[in-house]
Amino acid sequence: MSQHDERQTPHGEQDSAAENAPRPDIEKVQDGSEEYVDAGKASADSVAETDELMAELDQARAEAEQYRDQAVRAAAELENVRKRAQRDVESARKFAIEKFASELLGVRDSLELGLKAAEDNHGDFDKLKEGMEMTNRMLASSMEKVGIEPINPEGETFNPEYHEAVSTQPTDELAPNTVASVMQKGYTLNGRVLRAAMVTVAKPAGDS
Template sequence: MLRNVFRSQTLRATRPAVISPRALAVSPLAQRSIRFYSEEAKKEAPKAEEAKEEAAKEENSEPKDELTLCKEQLEAAQKERAQFKDHYLRAIADFRNLQESTKREIKKSKELALKSFAKDLLETADTFEIALKTLTKEETSDTTKKLKELDDLVEGVQITQNMFLNALKRHGLEPIEAIGEKFDPNVHEATFEVPQPDKEPGTVFFVQQQGYYLNGRVLRPAKVGVVKGED
């Protein structure tokens, strides 16, 4: 009895397991995964081979000695130096060209400004010429004629002065208004002091020489007489 039981258990242990067809069936997802990994393996295979070949080449190549490395570093440094030198020379050339062009522009601007100012002065010179032509050099005893010529001369000089001042103003030159102003050493130059009972001390009451501004800055201070205070 016991022998038969032992024999049956031994046969069960040694009998191969039977796998059903359902167990052997693979799902579509698993099949797709298997195909993907196989394709990736095919793609990676050439890369692995190339890496192996490069590694073999590096192993077979002879190591560079110190002299060769120094020569290569020296050549690289010389190339870099040549590039820097080229950039430096180009920068110097550009800067010099800029300097020359700037000088030409400044000179041209000065010439244009002088040309415009000269044209305005020519109008004043023309007016002077017309005023002088109205005067006759002939001596005459006609007092009325002389007075008329004198009046014409005064009128011509006034017109010329106005034209001249307008020309100066167009170019940034303006007279300094000094009469009745408080004395300012920045724009006035006191030439004398006189006490004036009816005027405030320290104010300008007389202009000896007209002063001018040029573009808002003092070109020439006005020479003035100042009211002296009671000391």
């Protein structure tokens, strides 16, 4: 029996209830006409869209995990660099004078030998002086190697950056504001003042 026959009453009349029953494969469209819908195709499209979204979600999670691992490794490497730098600074602070200290060992050896020679020679001042001069040369050489230079500005113009005036000396032999004498040498370390030279500064003889 056809679909049309099924909708007929025993008397051959069309069943109005059957006519008005909803048909799942037909839906109304905007213009009032009926359009056939494939329910199986709609369901398959929905599943495919869900699978695609899940795949994108899984990919996003994998990328997020990768970035997190990279961030953790970068933070660990940064911490290692910081610790190495801290160790280097501490080592530099502890052993900064190692080179100079090794130079001073020779100077001390020379002093001890000089003292022993003075005792053995029962006050031979010429030998003692010779030993002291040799020790002084060794010390000057050691200081020069590490960048320590003396400031001995006698006869130079007074410079407050490198000289400390402790007194003035009236004189006509030197121009005013000239270093007349050096009471104590100064020293620089690679151009920076370690100790200013203590000096006497010339002034005109007529000044009170």
